[in-house]
Structure formats: structure tokens, C-alpha cells
Amino acid sequence: MKNSTRLRRMTTLSLLFALAMIFSFVESRLPTFIPIPGVKLGLCNVVIIFTLLSLGAPSAIAVSLLRVLLSSILFGNAAAFFYSLAGAILSLAVMILSKHFRLFSAVGISVLGGVMHNIGQLLMAWILLGTAGVMYYLPVLLIAGTVAGALIGLLAAYLSKRAESLKL
Amino acid sequence: MRTRRDLILILSLLAIGLLLFLLLRLTAREGERVAVILENTTVAEYPLNVDGEFPLLGGKNTLVIENGEAYIKDSQCPDHTCERTGRISKVRERIVCLPHRLTVKVV
Numbered sequence: 001m002k003n004s005t006r007l008r009r010m011t012t013l014s015l016l017f018a019l020a021m022i023f024s025f026v027e028s029r030l031p032t033f034i035p036i037p038g039v040k041l042g043l044c045n046v047v048i049i050f051t052l053l054s055l056g057a058p059s060a061i062a063v064s065l066l067r068v069l070l071s072s073i074l075f076g077n078a079a080a081f082f083y084s085l086a087g088a089i090l091s092l093a094v095m096i097l098s099k100h101f102r103l104f105s106a107v108g109i110s111v112l113g114g115v116m117h118n119i120g121q122l123l124m125a126w127i128l129l130g131t132a133g134v135m136y137y138l139p140v141l142l143i144a145g146t147v148a149g150a151l152i153g154l155l156a157a158y159l160s161k162r163a164e165s166l167k168l
Numbered sequence: 169m170r171t172r173r174d175l176i177l178i179l180s181l182l183a184i185g186l187l188l189f190l191l192l193r194l195t196a197r198e199g200e201r202v203a204v205i206l207e208n209t210t211v212a213e214y215p216l217n218v219d220g221e222f223p224l225l226g227g228k229n230t231l232v233i234e235n236g237e238a239y240i241k242d243s244q245c246p247d248h249t250c251e252r253t254g255r256i257s258k259v260r261e262r263i264v265c266l267p268h269r270l271t272v273k274v275v
Binding site: 032035036037077079083102103104105107108111112115125128129130131133134136138139140142143145146147150153 | 170171173174177178181182184185186187188189191192205207208246247249251252253254260262264266267269271273
């Protein structure tokens with residue numbers, strides 16, 4: 001890769017990472033609509049999906065995992081780190097696969113990402129709390145993840161389209 | 169084509185979620201007591217027909233039982249999700265405080 005291309009890529013990734021951190025911060029300050037642990041809008045996923053669509057899987061993995069690490073240190077606690085990590089890994093894996101097999105558009109990818117994030121967190125809660133009883137929340141988290149994922153997906157699709165001319 | 173698959177995905181996920189939700193709701197019956205579970209061990213149980221206020225975890229959360237319903241009043245956790253969960257009275261309903269690894273569950 002030419003030096004200028006590498007520099008450009010590094011700058012873009014840094015900007016996207018900074019954006020993901022800002023969204024994390026905003027989200028940590030927003031009250032949740034439904035008082036159930038794990039229900040949230042998932043604003044950061046706009047950045048992750050955008051990165052996945054325009055720069056590819058390795059970049060999306062880097063931005064997502066770095067964000068989980070740094071936002072847990074800055075805005076969360078140790079428990080938050082494990083929940084976010086489980087959600088992020090499962091969500092990334094499924095989003096990358098569904099993009100790879102071209103099954104869904106950005107909206108579908110995002111819906112799967114949202115739902116899988118919630119399922120990853122539930123599985124982590126199962127491990128940490130040691131009880132399968134956390135699955136009680138599965139129905140609500142499925143619905144919340146789908147709705148939030150669809151909204152986030154629409155936003156990410158719109159942004160990716162607008163950013164095509166940037167030639168990232 | 170992909171838009172259509174998106175729609176099918178969204179509708180089926182919503183349908184599954186709704187179905188499971190209704191299943192849980194319709195099979196729920198009124199509970200007799202609440203169990204306080206720390207990590208995965210039950211540390212205390214309180215009958216729902218005796219009103220009272222009970223400090224949990226040395227006062228980090230306060231459990232209130234009132235008119236056969238249980239709720240958390242004060243929690244010294246960062247998110248206060250447990251307080252906003254509200255009142256529970258039916259079997260399997262629960263209040264979870266993730267920061268304190270605490271669950272209050274109707275049994």
C-alpha cells in the first residue's frame with residue numbers, strides 16, 4: 001500500500017473511532033426508554049456498520065473492540081466491559097457474515113447486529129450471574145433489538161450512500 | 169430483493185419476540201414470595217403478603233413490599249435501572265441490578 005493511502009486510511013479510522021467514542025458518551029448520558037438492563041438505542045452501531053460497509057471487516061472489528069475497551073474504562077465499569085464485549089463480538093461476527101453472504105441490506109445487517117448484541121449480553125449475564133433465568137428478558141430484548149437495529153440501519157444506510165463520494 | 173429479505177427478517181424477529189412475550193405473560197400467576205439472589209445464591213426470601221422495607225447488601229438497595237408487590241426504592245448504583253423497573257408480583261417477574269449482581273425474583 002502506498003504511504004499516502006495508508007495515512008488516509010489511518011486518519012479515516014481514527015476519525016471513525018473518535019465518532020464511536022462520542023456516540024458511546026452520548027448514549028451513556030441518555031436515559032433508556034425501557035428500564036430493562038441491556039435495552040438501548042445502540043448509536044455506536046451507526047459507526048460500526050458504516051465502517052463495515054465502507055472499509056471492510058478488519059476495520060470494523062478494530063473500531064468496535066477499541067470502542068468497547070475505552071468506553072468501558074471511561075464511562076462504565078468492569079461488569080459493563082464484559083457485557084459490551086460479549087455483545088460486540090457476537091454482533092460483529094453475525095454482521096460480517098451477513099454482509100459477506102450479501103443476504104441483507106444495511107437495515108437487515110443492523111437488525112441482526114442489534115439482536116445479536118442483546119443475545120451476547122444475555123449469554124454473558126448467564127455466565128456472570130450463573131442463572132439461565134436471565135433468558136426471561138429474551139422476548140423484550142428481541143423486540144427492542146429489532147426496532148433499534150432497524151432505525152440505526154436506516155441511518156447507517158443513508159450515511160454510507162452519502163459518503164460514497166468521499167471515496168474512503 | 170435484499171430489502172424484501174430485510175422486511176422478512178424484521179417481521180419474523182418481532183413475531184418470535186411477541187410470541188415468547190405473550191407466552192410468558194399468559195402463563196404468569198401471582199407469586200407468594202420474592203427471593204433475593206446475589207450472583208447465583210438465594211440470600212433471603214420475603215413473603216409478598218407482609219408489607220415492609222428491607223435493606224439489601226448492607227443498605228446499597230432497599231427492597232419494599234407493599235400490597236403484595238415488590239419494588240426497589242433506593243439503589244446506590246450508577247444506572248438506577250432496578251428502581252425504574254417498578255413493581256413485580258407475578259411468578260418469574262424480576263428486578264435486576266447488574267452493577268450489584270443482584271436479582272429480586274418472584275417465586
